[in-house]
Amino acid sequence: MSLIRLRTELESLARTRGAALIGVADLRKIRTDDFILPRNTLDRLPYAITLAVRLAREILDALPDHPDLLYEHHYRQVNFTLDRIALDIxxxxQHNDYRALPVPASQIVDWQNQxxxxxxxxxxxxxxxxWLGRNNLxxxxxxGAQVRLVTILTDLELEPGTPLNRNCGECRNCISVCPAGAIREKPEDFDHQACFEKLREFQCQHFVHQFICGLCVRACPGSRD
Ligand code: SF4
Ligand code: SF4
Structure with a gap:
């Protein structure tokens, strides 16, 4: 099958299963030394298919001033959906004789170092x-930031995309809603520790069972409703 035909089939499969956005990156163009995957695996599978599933606006809009069980359930279901799409792809x-490795949508291996x-x-x-937003998403x-992601590594030589030459511009919607004060003017100044402490606090307060929040996600809807 031609590469064009394979790409068309891939995108159709992903969209049919629920992916809102699909792209391809060449791993050889980005930093990978902090990835917890064997070097030879990354070398063997240099093409990364990236997929986004959209979060439900109504779930986000219903959030109080902290994460709740409705959001937690939805968050998990979106992750399950992403993992399911990655498995299907x-x-x-493999059916088309290419190698593939689906990477879990949400799995921190090393909590200490995130x-x-x-x-x-x-x-x-x-x-x-x-792009990388002020909210570090x-x-x-x-x-906007109202998507979650999954990645499939493969040796299928897909044409990679090009990074967008964009940033948050004049928008600062997420800064004032962050209860941890973790979001700053520049994305590189994002306070990871303050954010993580707030997520831990939410969990200790028994609002949810996972380290999630959702408040800066809600503040960042993008241009399409
Ligand atoms: S996840 Fe919550 S605590 Fe962390 S930056 Fe976003 S709003 Fe702030
Ligand atoms: S809400 Fe605005 S400033 Fe914050 S990440 Fe989204 S686009 Fe950037």
Whole structure:
């Protein structure tokens, strides 16, 4: 099958399963030394398919001033959906005689240093899905930060996307809503520790069972309702 045909089938499969955004990044163009995957695996599978599933606006809009069980359930279901799409694409790639490795949508391997198998966000930015926002999340033009991500590594030679030459511009919607004061003017000044402490506090207060928040996600809807 031609590469064009494979790409068309891939995108159709992903969209049918619920992906809102699809892109491809070449791992050789980004920093990967902090990824918790074997070097030879990354070398063997240099193409990263990145997929985004959109969060439900109504769930976010119903949030009080902290995360709640409705959001937690939704967050988990979106992650399950992402993992399911990644598995379906892996099965399809292998059926077409390509290698594929689906990386879990939400799995921190090293909590101490906040490291996962790889950075879905870094890959999505390289693929051109969006930019790094002031809230330290991927911000997409279409849906703002109201998406979650998954990645499939493969040896299928897909044409990579191009990073967007954009940033948050004049928007500062998320800064005032952050209860931790973690969001600053520049994305590189984001206070990871303050954010994490607030997520831990939310969990200790028994609002939710996971380290989640959602408040700066709600503040960042993108341009398409
Ligand atoms: S997740 Fe919550 S605490 Fe962390 S930056 Fe966003 S609003 Fe602030
Ligand atoms: S709410 Fe505005 S400033 Fe904050 S991340 Fe989104 S686009 Fe950037």
């Amino acid at each position: 892996t099965i399809w790639l 490291r996962a198998h790889l950075s879905h966000k870094r890959i999505a930015i390289e693929a051109g899905l969006g 991927l911000v997409t033009p279409e849906y």
